Amino acid sequence: MSTPILEIRDLHKSFGGVAAISGVSLRVQPKETLAIIGPNGAGKTTFYNMLSGRMPPTSGQVLLEGRDITGLPPHRISRLGISRSFQINNIFPEMTVRENVEVALTAFYGQSKRWYNLYSNNTEIQLKADVLLERLALLELAHQRAGTISYGDKRLLEIAVVLATDPHVVLLDEPTAGMTPDETKRVTALVKKLAETGEYTFLITEHDMEVVFSLADRIMVMHRGQCLVIGTPEEVRQNREVRVAYLGEEE
Ligand SMILES: Nc1ncnc2c1ncn2[C@@H]1O[C@H](COP(=O)(O)OP(=O)(O)OP(=O)(O)O)[C@@H](O)[C@H]1O
Ligand SMILES: [Mg+2]
Known part of the structure; x- marks a missing residue:
């Protein structure tokens, strides 16, 4: 096995003595798509918060x-x-779709949003924005104000903004939450294509099992702040504990 791109060793997080994450260890291989599933409150977002630096772990x-x-x-x-996305939208509604991506790129390549106007005709930024808009199927909406596009397209724009920081590891938190079945299919197909570029390692939390099973190389099942099971989709599907605890089967 190659060197893991991401390695988590015995991670713990407690809030005022209450454990949200208790002893998670994990090795993620480059280019892999790992889905993290588990019931509400299992600790998925808290786990992301520690990987992205939003919260320091208690230990690990x-x-x-x-x-x-x-x-x-x-x-x-x-x-x-x-780089991570959030469970809620995180974009500037007054700016166009393209401007949102260009601002993110400008910020990443060294200038603040304040300087955006000066840099907005920078061709390198424009070319990079084109690539991202194309990858997220947003080119046709590039000139619309971000606040006016559909919810599904907003979530895609959010992913474009996440990718503007040129990440190796991308953390998506419930990318299809609140979407219609059609929007869910669209986002799933686009994420699959992004994964196939081989440029990213994805961690994806998701409640929709169809999305999970169609995207994941491996699945980690979290339960009460711990890793209950980790394995290929087939291994997880076959696992009795998971079937009872999470996929809702009778004992
Ligand atoms: N900032 C915080 N302060 C106190 N407790 C918190 C904080 N953030 C999370 N928790 C608690 O940690 C536990 C894990 O929550 P977390 O949001 O990580 O779960 P989750 O798996 O992302 O759930 P969901 O599927 O609903 O998004 C929960 O019991 C939650 O109440
Ligand atoms: Mg969450």
Whole structure:
């Protein structure tokens, strides 16, 4: 096996003495898509918060490409190559779709949003924006104001903004939450294509099992802050404990 791109060692997080994550260890291989499933409150978002630097763990370690990044602030971790989406929309509604992507790119390549107007005719930024808009099937909407596009397209724009930081590891938190079945299919197909570019390692939390089973190379099942099972979709599907605890089967 190659060196893991991401290694988590015995991670713990408690809030005022209440354990949200208790002893998660994990090795993620480069280019893999790992789905993280588990009931509400299992600790999925808290886990992401520690990987992205939003919250320091109570104990344990996070290694990115062999480098200890535990407890670094979010901007440092994002520079080092882990980028995340949120369960809620995180875009500027007054700006166009294209401007949202260009602002994210401009910020990443060294200028603040304040300087965006000066840099908005930078061809390199424009070319990169084109690639991202194309990859998320948003080119046709590029000139619309972000606040006016559909919910599904907003979530796609959010992914484009996440990818603007040129991440190696992308954390998606419930990318299809609240979507219609058609929007869900569209987003799933686009994420699948992104994974197939071989440029990203994806961690995806998701409640929709169809999405999980169609995207994941491996699945980690979280339960009460622990990893209940990790394995291929087939292994997880066959696992009795998972079938009873999570997929809703009778004992
Ligand atoms: N900032 C916080 N302060 C206190 N408790 C928290 C905080 N964040 C999360 N928790 C608790 O940690 C546990 C795990 O929550 P978390 O949001 O990580 O679950 P989740 O698996 O993402 O759930 P969902 O599927 O609903 O998004 C829950 O019991 C939650 O109440
Ligand atoms: Mg969550």
